[in-house]
Amino acid sequence: MSTAKTTGADRSGTDSSEQYLTFMLxxxxxxxxxxxxxxxxGWDKVTRIPHTPDYVLGVINLRGAVVPILDLRRRFGLETxxxxxxxxxxxxxVMSGRGERTVGVVVDAVSExxxxxxDDTKPPPDVCGSVDTVFVKALATIEEKMLILLDIDRLIxxxxxDEVVPAGAAA
Amino acid sequence: xTIDPEMAEIVKVFFQESREGLDAMESGLLGLGAxxxxxxxxxxxxxxxxxxxxxxxFGFAEVAAFTHGVExxxxxxxxxxxxxxxxxxxxxxxxxxxxxxxxxxxEAEQPLDQGRIATLNSDITHILGERPNEAxxxxxxxxxxxxxxxxxxxxxxxxxxxxxxxxxxxxxxAELLRLRNEPTRMFAELERLxxxxxxxxxxxxxxxxxxDPESCYxxxxxxxxxxxxxxxLDEIFDWVDSHCRLEFTPTGGSAAVAPQxxxxxxxxxxAPSAAPAAEAKAAVPAEAERSPAAVSAPVQKAAAExxxxxxxxxxxxxxxxxxxxxxxxxxxxxxxxxxxxxxDLDRLRQGLSQLARNTRELQESVMQIRMLxxxxxxxxxxxxxxxxxxKLGKKVELKLSGEGxxxxxxxxxKISDPLVHLVRNALDHGLEIPxxxxxxxxxxxxxxxxxxxxxxxxxxxxxxxxxAGLNKTKILQKARERGLVAADQELTDEQxxxxxxxxxxxxxxxxxxxxxRGVGMDVVRRNINDLGGHVQxxxxxxxxxxxxxxxxxxxxxxxGQLVRVGKEVYIxxxxxxxxxxxxxxxxxxxxxGRTEVFRLREEYLPVVKLCDQFGVxxxxxxxxxxxxxxxxxxxxxxGVLVDDLLAQQQVVIKSLESNFKSVSGIAGATILGDGxxxxxxxxxxxxxxxxxxxxxxxxxxx
Numbered sequence: 001m002s003t004a005k006t007t008g009a010d011r012s013g014t015d016s017s018e019q020y021l022t023f024m025l026x027x028x029x030x031x032x033x034x035x036x037x038x039x040x041x042g043w044d045k046v047t048r049i050p051h052t053p054d055y056v057l058g059v060i061n062l063r064g065a066v067v068p069i070l071d072l073r074r075r076f077g078l079e080t081x082x083x084x085x086x087x088x089x090x091x092x093x094v095m096s097g098r099g100e101r102t103v104g105v106v107v108d109a110v111s112e113x114x115x116x117x118x119d120d121t122k123p124p125p126d127v128c129g130s131v132d133t134v135f136v137k138a139l140a141t142i143e144e145k146m147l148i149l150l151d152i153d154r155l156i157x158x159x160x161x162d163e164v165v166p167a168g169a170a171a
Numbered sequence: 172x173t174i175d176p177e178m179a180e181i182v183k184v185f186f187q188e189s190r191e192g193l194d195a196m197e198s199g200l201l202g203l204g205a206x207x208x209x210x211x212x213x214x215x216x217x218x219x220x221x222x223x224x225x226x227x228x229f230g231f232a233e234v235a236a237f238t239h240g241v242e243x244x245x246x247x248x249x250x251x252x253x254x255x256x257x258x259x260x261x262x263x264x265x266x267x268x269x270x271x272x273x274x275x276x277x278e279a280e281q282p283l284d285q286g287r288i289a290t291l292n293s294d295i296t297h298i299l300g301e302r303p304n305e306a307x308x309x310x311x312x313x314x315x316x317x318x319x320x321x322x323x324x325x326x327x328x329x330x331x332x333x334x335x336x337x338x339x340x341x342x343x344x345a346e347l348l349r350l351r352n353e354p355t356r357m358f359a360e361l362e363r364l365x366x367x368x369x370x371x372x373x374x375x376x377x378x379x380x381x382x383d384p385e386s387c388y389x390x391x392x393x394x395x396x397x398x399x400x401x402x403x404l405d406e407i408f409d410w411v412d413s414h415c416r417l418e419f420t421p422t423g424g425s426a427a428v429a430p431q432x433x434x435x436x437x438x439x440x441x442a443p444s445a446a447p448a449a450e451a452k453a454a455v456p457a458e459a460e461r462s463p464a465a466v467s468a469p470v471q472k473a474a475a476e477x478x479x480x481x482x483x484x485x486x487x488x489x490x491x492x493x494x495x496x497x498x499x500x501x502x503x504x505x506x507x508x509x510x511x512x513x514x515d516l517d518r519l520r521q522g523l524s525q526l527a528r529n530t531r532e533l534q535e536s537v538m539q540i541r542m543l544x545x546x547x548x549x550x551x552x553x554x555x556x557x558x559x560x561x562k563l564g565k566k567v568e569l570k571l572s573g574e575g576x577x578x579x580x581x582x583x584x585k586i587s588d589p590l591v592h593l594v595r596n597a598l599d600h601g602l603e604i605p606x607x608x609x610x611x612x613x614x615x616x617x618x619x620x621x622x623x624x625x626x627x628x629x630x631x632x633x634x635x636x637x638x639a640g641l642n643k644t645k646i647l648q649k650a651r652e653r654g655l656v657a658a659d660q661e662l663t664d665e666q667x668x669x670x671x672x673x674x675x676x677x678x679x680x681x682x683x684x685x686x687x688r689g690v691g692m693d694v695v696r697r698n699i700n701d702l703g704g705h706v707q708x709x710x711x712x713x714x715x716x717x718x719x720x721x722x723x724x725x726x727x728x729x730x731g732q733l734v735r736v737g738k739e740v741y742i743x744x745x746x747x748x749x750x751x752x753x754x755x756x757x758x759x760x761x762x763x764g765r766t767e768v769f770r771l772r773e774e775y776l777p778v779v780k781l782c783d784q785f786g787v788x789x790x791x792x793x794x795x796x797x798x799x800x801x802x803x804x805x806x807x808x809x810g811v812l813v814d815d816l817l818a819q820q821q822v823v824i825k826s827l828e829s830n831f832k833s834v835s836g837i838a839g840a841t842i843l844g845d846g847x848x849x850x851x852x853x854x855x856x857x858x859x860x861x862x863x864x865x866x867x868x869x870x871x872x873x
Binding site: 045046047048049050051052058059060061063064065066067068101102103 | 492493495496499739784785786787825826827829830831834835836837840842846847848849850
């Protein structure tokens with residue numbers, strides 16, 4: 001569906017370069033593989049789902065499909081903020097243990113699209129700030145900035161399908 | 172003959188259509204009474220004929236040879252040369268079974284069961300040998316049909332009082348041959364029907380150097396005489412009628428039938444193959460053996476009298492989604508209309524109401540695609556009843572009614588097996604053997620009725636027999652023996668009857684291979700409950716039993732009651748709701764300080780607080796301020812506390828699991844008119860969780 005959007009984009013890098021959509025979260029810049037991004041939409045009211053962890057904000061209607069919305073700040077255990085005008089939902093397609101899922105993640109703001117060369121990436125150090133290292137695919141340096149490249153399959157696929165949800169965790 | 176990949180698809184269709192043809196034959200044969208109903212025999216014959224033709228075309232010689240014998244027998248019956256005897260019908264039914272196996276074996280490229288084929292073949296030959304074969308040979312005609320520019324034209328000599336022939340104007344499009352159609356084959360078919368003559372119109376034929384050898388420049392005026400029903404002609408031209416102009420005129424006698432209007436349609440996407448059907452030079456159709464079209468057409472006609480299409484379910488679901496979305500857009504637009512310039516408002520409102528009507532109609536008709544008549548499930552019963560009553564030595568008349576009642580494909584598929592079980596049960600346990608029936612003053616032949624009808628948004632299927640009915644004393648005794656009912660417990664007649672749905676219950680004295688193992692009725696009930704349905708039996712001793720199944724029309728749509736708890740809106744299936752009440756404080760009590768119960772007439776029911784279950788902030792936490800929706804599932808009741816009742820509406824059920832995971836207490840989600848998502852409450856799950864937690868509490872207290 002969304003691949004049409006990206007295949008036409010200018011991919012000036014070498015074969016080993018990949019495009020990443022980056023977004024801001026608590027002052028840090030994170031990147032997700034742009035081929036996984038289906039669309040970006042503004043924050044809208046969600047329908048709450050009982051018996052789910054607090055980072056599952058609820059579900060929305062995305063053109064007839066019921067899509068869960070996750071709050072990445074809560075997922076990373078960061079301090080929560082009021083949703084403002086830059087708050088957006090990035091709708092991504094993730095592979096879970098039970099097939100492909102469409103999921104929306106709430107982030108502070110979208111930032112840029114970067115070509116990231118494989119040579120510019122470094123594996124994350126063992127201790128990596130506020131994000132559990134398993135979700136971090138690599139760190140990249142672009143224009144003297146650090147990008148945190150996320151493995152969304154691990155980050156989201158796990159949390160929506162495989163994780164056992166303790167009842168009343170939201171309370 | 173080897174099957175190239177291109178043909179494989181067509182061959183697959185042939186197998187599919189052959190099965191449908193066999194189904195048609197079977198139901199036709201079962202419908203044959205003592206008197207031969209010509210139309211019925213014709214249907215059976217056509218089906219057999221199509222299978223024979225198709226299998227010969229595709230090189231399945233054994234199938235073709237076997238069907239030939241069947242066809243010969245049917246042909247004699249059709250022509251009234253041979254009476255329709257029950258032995259012959261029985262043999263033909265077995266031949267159907269055998270053919271079905273042969274087709275399955277051929278499709279799976281397995282060896283055929285030669286022994287069985289030989290036995291049946293000799294049976295058929297035996298029947299055929301009983302009297303000299305005196306089938307009237309169809310009048311033959313000039314052999315040089317089709318090709319000659321001016322075939323002999325035998326005037327309508329036989330033209331008498333009644334329509335004794337047809338004149339057919341057949342003007343194919345130039346692509347006819349490229350689309351793998353073969354006029355000469357059709358002419359050969361016509362020739363079988365009676366005296367046949369063709370006159371070719373060569374006026375469109377271009378000069379030799381401008382001639383495209385693969386195009387068809389000819390058109391024909393065909394004359395065929397004999398008493399031929401119109402449908403037979405339609406069959407022959409069925410495959411090509413979108414590639415030509417056809418005009419049928421009856422000749423001789425009362426020409427009541429108006430000439431058929433020109434049939435012209437978008438050419439079908441019959442794969443234009445690289446190999447053209449005709450390698451002839453002068454557009455003269457060659458005798459090409461690879462024209463499957465003309466042969467398989469009659470099968471399609473016979474099987475699809477209702478004009479059905481095969482559509483992948485995913486495609487339909489895709490359309491359903493889109494239509495739902497359209498509906499939402501429309502209701503959003505209606506919302507906007509409230510704040511616009513008053514001058515334009517009327518026209519806008521008018522347009523919107525039209526849009527609303529159109530979208531609703533569109534949704535309804537799209538939903539209809541998933542609906543199939545219940546005859547798909549009922550059709551197998553004549554055969555089952557026929558075979559089983561023979562085996563059990565019982566005389567049974569099967570009555571079907573409401574076969575046209577439609578229900579969702581998924582529901583239909585899942586209800587077939589439980590129905591078979593119920594019918595077998597009724598035959599085995601319900602209906603008595605003829606002697607017993609006569610002794611009790613009943614008709615020798617028992618009646619088994621299958622009826623389907625709509626009732627208040629549900630479909631009801633009833634299985635009725637006029638047999639012995641349930642033996643209540645025996646059932647109660649068995650139930651007490653097995654500890655299903657306490658020794659001192661008093662039950663109503665209805666409760667006793669419904670004990671047969673308990674697991675491990677059978678009152679049959681002897682276990683037969685038909686039924687009696689006691690693993691049936693509970694499975695039947697579970698299957699029906701899984702479909703969101705309900706089953707009940709009522710019985711009068713000596714007069715018979717009626718089993719009543721209530722099912723939702725579809726699993727995709729639900730009649731829902733919207734309820735509000737705080738700011739959240741949830742949906743409860745109307746089927747699960749018994750009533751909604753306001754309870755005064757004095758009728759609410761707390762058990763061991765935690766679980767609240769309330770008294771509804773003679774019963775104490777637990778109160779389920781949605782606010783606590785789902786962790787939402789309600790208007791009020793006390794039962795007397797809100798409304799209690801009394802729900803029932805699996806025979807257990809509970810009162811669900813909500814703040815308010817909103818509208819009732821049909822909702823399209825969406826799975827939460829497709830992008831998320833299943834959540835306890837939630838059966839699914841739906842999208843409301845304003846585009847927001849609302850959750851559908853899983854009533855059985857909710858009741859279970861309350862009863863479990865109540866159990867846990869009493870365990871703690873003990």
